[in-house]
Each structure stands twice: as C-alpha cells, then as structure tokens.
Amino acid sequence: MMSDDILHLGSRGFTNRLFTGTGKFAANTLIAPMLAASGSQMITVALRRIDASGRSENILHHIPPEITLLPNTSGARTAEEAVRIARIARAAGCGDYIKIEIITDMKYLMPDAIETLKATEILAGDGFVVLPYILPDLTLARRLESAGAAAVMPLGAPIGSNLGLETKALIAQLIETCRVPVIVDAGIGLPSQAAAAMEVGAAAVLVNTAIATAADPVAMGRAFDLAVRAGRSAWLAGPAGTSNTARASSPLTGFLE
Amino acid sequence: MMSDDILHLGSRGFTNRLFTGTGKFAANTLIAPMLAASGSQMITVALRRIDASGRSENILHHIPPEITLLPNTSGARTAEEAVRIARIARAAGCGDYIKIEIITDMKYLMPDAIETLKATEILAGDGFVVLPYILPDLTLARRLESAGAAAVMPLGAPIGSNLGLETKALIAQLIETCRVPVIVDAGIGLPSQAAAAMEVGAAAVLVNTAIATAADPVAMGRAFDLAVRAGRSAWLAGPAGTSNTARASSPLTGFLE
C-alpha cells in the first residue's frame, strides 16, 4: 500500500519505519522471528556484542543478511571513544551506518551534546551514515545537520524506561525545523506511543526494550509494526483538527417531531 | 493472525474491533470504500438518516449487506423516545442491535445516565442487543450490566471533538470491573488514541468524526484499523512495565577497556 513511501538513509531506502534493537531478549533466538513478525529492516546492535573472534556467541548470527545493521557506540563516554568504536565496527564488516551514543550519566543515560557533535563531524567526514542519539535540542539538531548527520535521533524518555513521549513538544520542534529525518529513539513503551510519534511527523521510531521485554516479544514486534504504519498512514491521510466542544455525528433533532 | 480473537455481541462474532459511523462524510459514496479499507464490520447510523419511504437518499444504500448495522437513538431526549426510535429501526429491518444515545445537553452532548438506564431495561427486555452510550461511570456500568446491556460504550471525550482519551482513568475502571465488553465510543481523534484504548483492554472502539473528516477518509479508515489491531495485539502480547530511570539496552562498559 505504502510501497512508494520510502525513508532514505545513506544509500538505502526503507519501506518499514520501525527500527529495532538486539538488547534484553530472554533468548537471542527470539530476534529473527521478531524481525520477521515486525517487518523491521534495520536493527541496532552494540559493538560489544559482536564477537568476531568466534569465542563467544555472536549476536550477528541471529540477524538475517537482508537486515541493515546499525551498530551503536554504547559504552562510549567521549567523541574519541565513539569514533574508535565506529571504525572497529566498520572494519568488522558491519557497514557504514553508525548510531552515536555518548553517555556519561549512568542513571538516566542522557546523551552528551558536545561530544556527540564532535563525533558526528568526524564520522560524517569519514563517510559514515551518522545517526546521533540526542536530547530533542533544536539548536543542536541544526548543528548536527550541518555537520553531516543523516538523521537525528531524539529521545522520548530515558532508554529502557518505557515512559513514552515525555519530550513530545520538543520533538515536534525538530520535526518542523530539521531537513534531515527525525527518528524517535528511546523511551517508547507501547505501540500507541510509537503511533503518536509518527502522527506528529517522525520519520521512524526505534524500539527495543518494549519489544524485547514483552511477555511475547514476537507478537509485540508485530503490534509495533502495525502501530508505526497506523501513525504513518494517519500523518499522510491528513488528520482532522480538534474542537473544545462536541460536534454531533448524527442529526440531533427532528426525528420524532 | 488473530482470527480466533473474536468479540461476541448478541448472536454475532466480530474479528475486527473498529466500529465506524456514517456521519459527516463529505460524500456518502466514501462510506463503502472506507469500510473496505478499514475492515470495519459494524457501523452506526442515525435512524433519522434511514429513509424507508424512498423519497430521499437512504444511507443504507451505501452500506454493504455483510456489515452489521448499529442504529443509534440520536435525537432522543428521554428513555421513551429512545425506545420508540429503537422499535422503528427494528421494524424498518435494521436488525436487533441498538446504540442508546439519550442527550439533553447540546453543547457537550453528554449522555443522560438515568434515562439511558431506563431505556436499556426496556429494550433488553424486548430482545434488543443494547449498547448504551455513557460517561465512564462505574456504578452505572454495573447497573447497565444487570439490566441486560450487551456492552457499555463510555466516551473518551465529547462527540466529534477529536480530543482523545480524556477519561482514560475512568474507562480503565470499567474495563477492570465490568463483565460485558467495554467499547470506547466518542472523542477518539487519532489512531494512537484508538491504540491506547485497546492497550488498556477496551474490547473495541467506535470512530466516526476522525475518519469522516480527515483529508483522506479512506486512508484514515485504514490507519485506524492498523492502530486498533496494534493496540489489541499489544494487550494480548503482555506489555512490559515502566521504570522511572533508564535501563540500558546495550552493554555500557568494558568495550574499550
């Protein structure tokens, strides 16, 4: 239906706007069926979990080859560390996409704007497709655009919190103002919240914890796919406005008179 | 996928949990394609709009025969009037389903609890499948159950307002407590709101204005179908809980050490 509604990032086009993650599944064998059920075409993975040595389980064995990998720099505390992780990921064959996560606060896992900007400048210059994880900071987002980011990934709420779109008003500013796609990245806990992000114009959402820790992760992956498509369809279909009073749907007078 | 997840109302079972309405479409010719796109299996129609005489356009001509009609008593101000409308609808061949709407306030179109209870008692006794439109009033809902209602239809916000689930906390009480299905009936303005109603356990939602007055009503009908299925799937898949702090999705330490 929406086959020509394509999100372009780097050299690829995505017809599915639900990005997923590999963390927190009770068993890694759930990842492939979750990807199949959700239709997700891009999945983020921490480089730490990619073992090229073959000594421990490699998370990549659970990801079908047609899925685009989005390695992230989880664990980095500085631009320098993030850059190093990104380069190792590319050298390991994970491709050119990189999600920059630079975090020093261990309680709320809030991103570091200044180091993220530095890493974006460097990695974009290196030819990476750079997706930085940020607070929905409008001025920062514009600077990241100028630095060559392929998209910006503002958080809805703290990573893994499932609290939803706590920052919705700020995210809407980015969507309205940025030229690059705005992908909501953290905190989404329910399909309705993913739909709401798409309804205000997000280009995609990334959902990990809410899927991985559901009682049935495969079914929840399917639910998020439906919700993202619902929200995207609504955005395209042109929602009607709201009214502070009622507006009758049915004739209210005259029937019995 | 969810073919055995059936909502039973009266003698029929519904595999689609999006109920729709016939009001406010720019052209009645949009109704049939909207029904096809949304998969909706039940549609509400004001008796006023059914012209059995053949002198004016009959809305029923636009509704395929496999769709269950849910005539409503819009325009009624008392139980007596509602009962009279219901009986006329049945006599006109509209079937046994009846949505009771008894309204005296013309600004917010809030329902009248006392008259609604009276009408429910009478019409359930007459063999109707009675779906009363109400405030999410827990005590009233229990009384309606006892009076023979097949479901209760609490409002999310004023009819036609598109304001969403303003009464979510009260609706959740009904869902938790009632034995009959709880169908959210008014105010839903966006697919994400329909999904949210389903996620807290609503059995179905009825959406009219948000579909009929969208720029593209057919596409919006499709978006609501996706959202209702997303919310229902999430409810069945067992959502994870929330956390006030972050919970890392990816390993945060050790990579570069």
Next chain:
Amino acid sequence: MMSDDILHLGSRGFTNRLFTGTGKFAANTLIAPMLAASGSQMITVALRRIDASGRSENILHHIPPEITLLPNTSGARTAEEAVRIARIARAAGCGDYIKIEIITDMKYLMPDAIETLKATEILAGDGFVVLPYILPDLTLARRLESAGAAAVMPLGAPIGSNLGLETKALIAQLIETCRVPVIVDAGIGLPSQAAAAMEVGAAAVLVNTAIATAADPVAMGRAFDLAVRAGRSAWLAGPAGTSNTARASSPLTGFLE
C-alpha cells in the same frame, strides 16, 4: 485581600475556599492546628466518628466551634441510608450541612448517581444544605441543581488516591454550565492540583488525604491554603492565553548592531 470574595453556601459565607476533612490523621490532635494553619472554615466528618454517647473519643472535640461542620454519609449504600444518616447528624447537633456520599463500589469508591439524586431530592426538601459527591456528569449535575443541591462536588480522582485532576475536562464542563458552585472533592494530592482546579473556576476544593497523610500535616494544610488562594487569585486576575511558539520577553535584536 480577598475579603469580599465570599462563597455562599446555605446561610453562611466562606472567605476561605479550602475545605478539609478529619480522616486519616496520625493523631486527632493534629486537626486543630491544621485548621488554624490552613484557615479552612469547613470540615467534613463521617457520622460514624461522632460519638454522642461519650463512650469513645468524639472527633468533634478537636474541631473549634467557629468551623462549619459538613457531616458526610460515608458508609451509605442507598438513598435511604444516606437520608437516615443525615437526619441523625442533624439531630446530634451537627447542623444543616450534609455531604451525600453513596457508594457501592469498594475498590474505586465511585459514587452512585441514581441514589445520590434521590437522596438530594429528599434532603433538600427537608431543609438541608445538600452537597452531593458525584462523578463530573454534566446531566446529573443539572438534575441535582433542579433537585435543590446547594453545590455539586465532582471528584478529580478516586478518594484518597492523590492522583489529581484526572477528570479535569469533565469538571470544566460543570463549571461552565452549572449555576450552583462546583467544589472539587476527591483525588487532589498536591497544592498545584488544587490551584489548577481553582484556575479553571472551581468555587472551592475539599482536601483530606493529601493533608492528613503528609509528613507534616500542619505545614501541608498551610501549603494548600496558599495554593487555593493562588488559583483563585489567578482566576480573578484574568490569565493570559497560550501560544504554540515562543514570544520574546526581551528585545532580541539590535543591541550589539
């Protein structure tokens, strides 16, 4: 300052719009200092706690004589029981004010609209100053007015929950439409929520649990008094509207050019 801003109920005028309650204090000796600190001029008390026999502690000993008593019918499950409690309260010297609480649901303590209306009709006819506890149901509120209620007391959230103004949108309908004062009665958990109720035009608020179970109930009584006066003052001062974009408070250009 607002000495001529008086709330009239029955034959009395109230310059303080914070009503309080006697339940849940760690010690009844906290009630008098809480009343002094908060300035509250009306306090609700369950008849069950008034022991005229002298055999057990009588809560009335802790309430200064200048405070207006608002006996409530807590424990009543029918109009008949509520009427009986009201008459006993009056006979016991508690005055003419009565708050009708008729509840059959023991989990959410939601009021029973139909029985509440019956009791209001009877007690208003008996000369009581009747304040019914209700859901914010517009049609019911209008019926209660016609039945002689002196005010209506819609709930913000379940009794004792401290969840705040979950029903704010419905309460606003009552305030806009009713001729009698609208007093928000349950669920208020923080002073900001009391202020918000007053800002949309509530005539008063009743707060019990949030004061009685605070770490320092006397200081919290004072905090609620300030908040109620803040909200009332704002309502009278004519708040400015909102804007979806920023509006500079300071000149943004020209200084350094």
Next chain:
Amino acid sequence: MMSDDILHLGSRGFTNRLFTGTGKFAANTLIAPMLAASGSQMITVALRRIDASGRSENILHHIPPEITLLPNTSGARTAEEAVRIARIARAAGCGDYIKIEIITDMKYLMPDAIETLKATEILAGDGFVVLPYILPDLTLARRLESAGAAAVMPLGAPIGSNLGLETKALIAQLIETCRVPVIVDAGIGLPSQAAAAMEVGAAAVLVNTAIATAADPVAMGRAFDLAVRAGRSAWLAGPAGTSNTARASSPLTGFLE
C-alpha cells in the same frame, strides 16, 4: 514563616523564590506595584532596555533599589556577544548577576548549549554570578556546574508560550542530580504550574509573560507569589504518595448495621 528558608545565589540570600521580568507590561509603571504585590526580590532585564544615556526611558527607574537586578543577554547569538553584553551591564552598574541567553532559533527561542557553556566559563572566571538559560539537559547542566555556574535555568516550555512544564520529566532529572540550584525559567503560564515546579524541588521559578500579560498583572504577581510559596511549602512538608485505587477517608462500614 519560612524566613530561614533562604536561597543563596552569589553573595545574596533570597527569601522569595519568585523571580520576575520586565518585558511586555502594558505600562512600565505596573512594574513597581507588581514587585510589591509579588514580593519578588530579583528581576531580569534586557540590557537593551537600560539606557544609561538618559535619552530614552530607562527601565531601571521602575525598579526599587532593594531588588536584585538580573541583566540578561537577550539578543546574543554567540558566546562572544553574550560576554560583551554582560560586561557592559556590569560597567553600567547593574551588578554581578547575569542570566545568559544565547539564541539563534527565532521561532522557539531555544538556547544554544555550546555557546552557553563557553560564555559561562568566561563569565564565571570574570567573577560574575552566572545563571545560564538552557534546555533541561542533564549532561550540560553538570558541565555548567563545573564551569562555575551559580545555578541552572532550564526551560519549561518556549519563552512566552505559557504552555507550562512540558519538560517536567527532564527538569526532575536536573533537580535530582545537580548540586547548584535549579530555577525553572520559561513557559510557566499559570500559578499551578509554578507550584508544580516547586513541588518537584525547583529552587525558584522565573515568570514574566504570564504576569505581565494578565488582565491584572499586579494581582497575578500576587497569585504567583502564593503559588510559589505553596509549592515550596509542600516540598518541605513531605507530600504523601499516590495510589492507583481509592483509600477511604471515612469509615465505610458499620454505621447503620
């Protein structure tokens, strides 16, 4: 009552935690009575409005000498411009307090994190009492502390929007984590919102538009003072928690049995 609850900023202590502003009043002659009514002890003023030359009206003539001036760098687009404005303000006798506002986005007036950090480093080194206006960005706030900021001033919503605490969840992170006072600075539109900011532990709030553009700015100043004290008192008094179900305030059984 709270005379020993003092907010220390620089060398001064403040017993009133409502900071105000000079912008947007219909007449500057309203400023002095607003300050008297609100009890505010600190007021922000754009340097642009201070005319030391005597040729046009000088806003300072309307501010009593006991009020602490908080010059702001409104109009600055870079750290360098902000530093220059700050030094001019100090040279003009406006004292050592400076609120850093560095803004390049003209629609939402969102602050620039990177330039703000630079200006803070420089001005703190110069001996200013630096209060930077920021997004509630936890990592940035920690960096500003290290750079010598006397407080941080996160925004609740866009300047002048009156939309309230849209960023409440993020502000709470700063309050929990920062050692310096957290002063909520923009977007507060109603006293209840100011109270809510104080209830979560803000050290103070700055309110300009909501007071200046009220129908009665002097009365609204008084309302905000009450609300700030209400919220502060509640924070000190130890609010009770919330419950998802009701908790009876009055005995529910036994009276009539």
